Amino acid sequence: MRGRPALFTRYEADSAMLPTITQRVWLAIGLVAVIGAAVWLPRDWLILIATAFIAAIGVIGLNLVTGYAGQVSLGHAFFLGVGAYAGAAFGGEATEKLVGMGLDVIFWLPLAGLTAGFIGAAIAPIAVRLRGLYLAFLTLGLVFLGEHIFREWESVTGGPGIGRKPGVLRLAGWRFDLDGQIAGYSVTREQQIYWLTLLVLIIMAFAAKNIVRSRIGRAFAAVRDRDIAAEVMGIDLTRYKVLAFGVSSFYAGVAGGLLFTVTGFVNTNSFNLLLSFTYIAMVVIGGAASITGSIMGAAFLTLLPRIIDGAGGVLPFLEVGSTGLLSTSQLERIVFGALIIGFLIFEPLGLNGIWMRLRNYWKAWPFSY
Amino acid sequence: MTATMEQRSPAESTKLASLPARLRALADSRPGDIALREKEFGIWQETTYQEFWHEVQAAGMALWQLGVRPGDKVAIHSENRKAWVIADLAAQAIQAVSVGLYATNPTAEVAYLLQHSEAKVLIAEDQEQVDKALEVESLPDLEKIIYVEPRGVRAYTDARLMSWSAFMGAGESALADDPHRVNGLVDTIDPEETATLVYTSGTTGAPKGAMLSHRNLTWASESAEDLIAAGGLPKGQPQLLSYLPLCHVFGRLYDVCGALAMGSCVNFAESIETVVADLAEIQPTYFPAPPRIWEKMHALVNIRMSDASLLKKAMYKVFLNTGMKSADRLLATGSRGFVGGIVHQIGYLAVFRSLQRKLGMQRCKQATSGAAPIAPEVIKFFLAIGIPLYEGWGMTETTALGTGNLPGSARLGTIGTPVNGDVQIRLGDDGEILIKSPGIFKGYFKNPEATAETIDEDGWMHTGDIAEYDDEFLRIVDRKKDIIITAGGKNVSPSEIENKLKVSPFIKEAMVIGDRRKYLTALIGIELDTVSNWAQRKGITFTTYRDLSEKPEVIELIQKQVDTANEYFARVETVKKFALIPKELDHEEGELTATQKLKRKVLVDRFSDLIEQMY
Structure with missing residues (x-):
């Protein structure tokens, strides 16, 4: 009710994502700022941020299965790879050696997600029987299996060292991956990719937010907190674990399909264990079981190398040319490791935890609880 | 609304000679406004004025069918809820008399009240209250027990039992057959007849049933409007939180008399335990409370603030101090002054706004302490944090209204001045407050000796409170007998x-x-x-x-x-x-x-x- 934000006369209002006008206005301002930023951001930053958007989709997926449903997965790189190649096969150009159906992005992107999703759901029944460390090992195996398949299935992947182009960002003849003109204004390739990936992220994040606050999301949390107790309450473990892996893999597939459209090339050895770990790190640093945290974690770790690069000219011990203690890439790895350790020890709830604490400080004002 | 009250023609005001008549007028003039809200499964369910009046008529017909006739008593034994006010107004509408029982009344008191009041029908909230009534052995007058919550009662076999839904269903069909009976009864209400029996809680001896007439209630309704809204009218419809027991006049004054005067929306608290949460949701426009509630709120703020972090604590201290200073000025002159006002505004933005919201007082135009004496420090604290709390004084026997402090005319530690020109007050030889007003009750039910002791031959009511004058303000010394x-x-x-x-x-x-x-x-x-x-x-x-x-x-x-x-x-x-x-x-x-x-x-x-x- 107007002026009385906590007075609900309908369930729709009670469960609204943005119950107050203030929240809606702030969201609108934020959206306009993010969309408008593309106008003045330089090209390399646009690409970097677009990469962060895509990574965020993948991290949301991993967070659904690991953060919400509590099923540790080290196999996220495999599903990203499945998405990337399915996207390439459905949306790429055919050559004499390679499969390519040349579909529009509106078709191949969901198909990339679905392919990964089906494979995820197909593998899940095995995962249902395993827990914790054993499940981690099983999903680890997927990555090695995947690397092998990607190397050998040359008609789809192009084979090691050769690779192939990803799916083409084309919709009804319009190419998002080429500079163009919209209503008399020239728009660059990078701006278009930025907006397109932002749009996909918004849709996917909104969907995920709704999944986690629905019956499914609560079932996920119940399975995570104590699977036996969840089963006693009537939650079908198999069903929800399969669902968790399926949905998570769908998100990975979509992210994988988009990920290499930015660089324009997919290499078979991209989908290794390091990629899986990077995503796990994004979940941990962003905050497990949080959609906002997923986005923050993805943005933070994607932009980190760039920030460290920028530090190259400032910090005295960094290598300039061939002198100095450390190269920027060495520093990057050290910071990466230190961040994971630091977050696990000091802020297990991640960036989202910091945000929540900040918010609660103001929410409780002038009390402290 | 104030304007419409003033413009009311004499012919029209005779039509408003009872509370049900007032409800009917509101149902005509603002049928779509929300009259009542009751929380069910986490959602506030709304009843408009039109639906409210319709349900009152249906309940009236149902009572009539059960054989309730003018002058018969209808007892209501329940926490505050929609059924309470419907039953109350329905009984008054068919010229019967409503009697409220406290939900906390133990069986022995329930027995006394039902026997003494000669109630013919009892509206009992749930199994707990039904059990109390069934335990009483001799209730020759009681013919029907209507239970509102069926849980646990369904299997009971007592022939007197009937569910609220069956009761209302019977009323609906009776209303369809005979749509004008209730209207006719409301039109012929004699304002001097008893509308309700309010049993005093009885700190000494057995409870006494004060008979309040329709005129008492309508006078309270008219006076309440000016008094309750002394702090100003809100932009929209006034919101009230009904949590003070409706069987007590203090609660009745706001939630029935006041609400019907201003066309307010009455929100029923889920239970006494949830009042704090309900307050934060409803943010009532006017809020009456006994000192105990204010003391508790004061203690809560103190404890929570002592646990707060350093910055929060420091800011609170600074603005509480400035607030205390400007509160003195506010009491003395009716305004915080130019500088005090600005400082208070800053304090409001920095601390008090969110504090008030947490307490549920952010939209409160006027808060009242009554029913017992309150410590001046507590009032000053609330004034300092920007909640306009003033103390009033009244009794069951004066239909809750007597004297009051109002913004611009207040002094700490006093009970203020007579609420309006209708109230005359003088002090007896021993300092006892003697009062004469249209709100003075008819007498105690079946107790003419006590009535004679209270109202003397000249019509002055002896209140039993010893007071002294502090300029024009009255200061209560104590209860005479205490x-x-x-x-x-x-x-x-x-x-x-x-x-x-x-x-x-x-x-x-x-x-x-x-x-x-x-x-x-x-x-x-x-x-x-x-x-x-x-x-x-x-x-x-x-x-x-x-x-x-x-x-x-x-x-x-x-x-x-x-x-x-x-x-x-x-x-x-x-x-x-x-x-x-x-x-x-x-x-x-x-x-x-x-x-x-x-x-x-x-x-x-x-x-x-x-x-x-x-x-």
Whole structure:
């Protein structure tokens, strides 16, 4: 009710994502700022941020299965790879050696997600029987299996060292991956990719937010907190674990399909264990079981190398040319490791935890609880 | 709405000679406005004025079909809820008399009230209340028991039982057959007839049933409008939170009389435990509360602020201090002054806005303390944090209205001035307040001796409160019968001392003793929430209330509170010794009245050993 934000006369209002006008206005301002930023951001930053958007989709997926449903997965790189190649096969150009159906992005992107999703759901029944460390090992195996398949299935992947182009960002003849003109204004390739990936992220994040606050999301949390107790309450473990892996893999597939459209090339050895770990790190640093945290974690770790690069000219011990203690890439790895350790020890709830604490400080004002 | 009240023609006002008639007028003039809200499964379900009046008519017809005729009594034994006001107004509409029972009334009191009132129909809330009525053996007048909540009652076989939905269903079909009967009965209501019986809670002796007429209630309704809205009208419809027992006049004054005067929306609290949460949701426009609620809110803010982080604490302290200063000025002149106003605005934005929202008082235009005396410090605290709290005084026998402090005409520690020109007040020879107003009740039901003792031949009502004048403001000294005369012959007012003690967040109950004794002592009950919080922080372990009360550290803590309170009084008025009551006082066990007032005689008997130890 107007002026009385906590007075609900309908369930729709009670469960609204943005119950107050203030929240809606702030969201609108934020959206306009993010969309408008593309106008003045330089090209390399646009690409970097677009990469962060895509990574965020993948991290949301991993967070659904690991953060919400509590099923540790080290196999996220495999599903990203499945998405990337399915996207390439459905949306790429055919050559004499390679499969390519040349579909529009509106078709191949969901198909990339679905392919990964089906494979995820197909593998899940095995995962249902395993827990914790054993499940981690099983999903680890997927990555090695995947690397092998990607190397050998040359008609789809192009084979090691050769690779192939990803799916083409084309919709009804319009190419998002080429500079163009919209209503008399020239728009660059990078701006278009930025907006397109932002749009996909918004849709996917909104969907995920709704999944986690629905019956499914609560079932996920119940399975995570104590699977036996969840089963006693009537939650079908198999069903929800399969669902968790399926949905998570769908998100990975979509992210994988988009990920290499930015660089324009997919290499078979991209989908290794390091990629899986990077995503796990994004979940941990962003905050497990949080959609906002997923986005923050993805943005933070994607932009980190760039920030460290920028530090190259400032910090005295960094290598300039061939002198100095450390190269920027060495520093990057050290910071990466230190961040994971630091977050696990000091802020297990991640960036989202910091945000929540900040918010609660103001929410409780002038009390402290 | 004020304007429409003034413009009302005399012919029209005869049509408003009862509360049901007022409801009917509202249903005509603003049918779509929300009249009632009741929370069900987390959502506030709304009833418009049109639906409200329709349901009242249906319930009236249902009562009529059950054989209720003008003058018959309909008892309502329930917490505040929609069915309460519907049953109340339905009974009045068919010229019957409603009688409210407290949900906390134990079986013995229920038996007394049902027998004494000769109730023909009982509206009982749930199994608990139904059980109480069924336990009573001789109720020759009671013909029907309507239960509102069917849970647990379905299997009962008593022939008198009937469910609320069946009752309303019967009423609906009767209304369809005979749509004009209730209207006709409402038109022919005699304003001098009894509309409702309000049983006084009875700190001494058995409860007495005060007969309030339709004229009493409509006068209260008219006066309440000016009084309740003295702090200003809101932009939209006024919102009220109904949580004060409706069987008490204080609650009735706001939630029925006041609501029908202003066309307000009455929101029913889920239960007494959820009032704090409901307050934050409803953010009522006008909020009446007894001192106990204000004391508790004051204690809550103190405790929470002492746990707050440094910055928050510091800001709160700064603005509370400035607020206290401007509150003095506000009381003296009616305004905080230019500088004080600006500082208060800054404080409002920085601290008080969110504090008020947490307390549910952000949209409160006028808050009232009544039903018992309140400590001036508490009022000043609320004024300092920007909540316009003023004290009023009234009694069941005056239809809740007597005197009141109003913005611009207030003095701390007094009960203010007569609420309007209709009220005449003079002090008797012994300082007793004598009052004459259109709100004076008809008399006690079946008790002409008590009536004669209360209303003298000239129509003055003897209130039993001793007061003195402070300029034009009245200051209550104490209840006539409570005044202590010490062995030294000194007259002491215990309630003043007790209230000073209860300002401490650690003290819940205090009873000063000293009649015909050498010095004053006190029985003190600790506030479990705050004292246990204090004990936790001091690392004192305890198990029960009794155990906590007996800790030497706690006794020391209370001694400090007593010493602080003693500083305000002359030497003969200080509390020399005190004893902590080893249990929480309870209505069920007869130590408190339904309105949480001390039953002094019971306490003196029950804790005589504790008292004797102090002398």
